[in-house]
Amino acid sequence: MVCGQLDALSLAVQCVSELIASPWRIEGSELVCSAANHLRKKRVAMTWSERLFFLLVMIGAPLLVIVFPIYLLFGGLRTFALKPLNRCFNGIQFRESPVSGDVECVYHTYRGLLIWVTQEEHRFFATAEDSRRLLRRLLRFNLTWGLLCPGMIFIPSLAVGNYYAQKRSILQQVNALSQASS
Numbered sequence: 001m002v003c004g005q006l007d008a009l010s011l012a013v014q015c016v017s018e019l020i021a022s023p024w025r026i027e028g029s030e031l032v033c034s035a036a037n038h039l040r041k042k043r044v045a046m047t048w049s050e051r052l053f054f055l056l057v058m059i060g061a062p063l064l065v066i067v068f069p070i071y072l073l074f075g076g077l078r079t080f081a082l083k084p085l086n087r088c089f090n091g092i093q094f095r096e097s098p099v100s101g102d103v104e105c106v107y108h109t110y111r112g113l114l115i116w117v118t119q120e121e122h123r124f125f126a127t128a129e130d131s132r133r134l135l136r137r138l139l140r141f142n143l144t145w146g147l148l149c150p151g152m153i154f155i156p157s158l159a160v161g162n163y164y165a166q167k168r169s170i171l172q173q174v175n176a177l178s179q180a181s182s
Contacts, residue, residue, distance in 0.1 A: 081141075082111075084144075088134065088141050092126060092130050099125070105135065106122070108121050108122070109122065110159070114150070115150065116149065135166055
């Protein structure tokens with residue numbers, strides 16, 4: 001497969017160099033393109049995997065060079081993975097200020113893609129059970145969407161460490177609430 005790709009690549013380079021050197025020549029009474037004539041002489045048979053690779057490169061390169069930067073410039077940086085993050089909060093009753101029996105949690109989420117990362121701090125008050133459920137969801141979010149950004153080496157350890165620290169904090173707050181009510 002690699003040898004075939006190199007043959008196709010070398011043929012393309014040779015065609016382009018001939019086209020640059022003398023793009024047109026006269027054969028008899030006709031004006032003929034050098035590169036087209038060269039391609040007729042040396043036809044390269046490509047396997048299906050080489051054709052697939054060629055199509056992926058021909059489609060993927062313009063997308064990566066043109067579409068992706070436009071996406072990033074027009075809101076992609078702010079909104080990337082925001083819907084999955086908001087889904088983590090579905091069905092959870094959390095508050096901005098504490099009510100009797102609530103525990104406080106602080107958890108950081110990470111999201112980004114290839115060249116940037118966004119870190120957000122989530123500070124909320126909720127019941128102990130809702131807090132644990134939300135922490136599990138946020139950990140799962142970090143371990144999926146956080147691995148797409150440049151900090152993919154550090155994010156799992158940060159996310160898991162923060163998860164266990166917050167679980168311990170919830171347990172301590174629940175114990176303090178139960179001792180205070182006794």
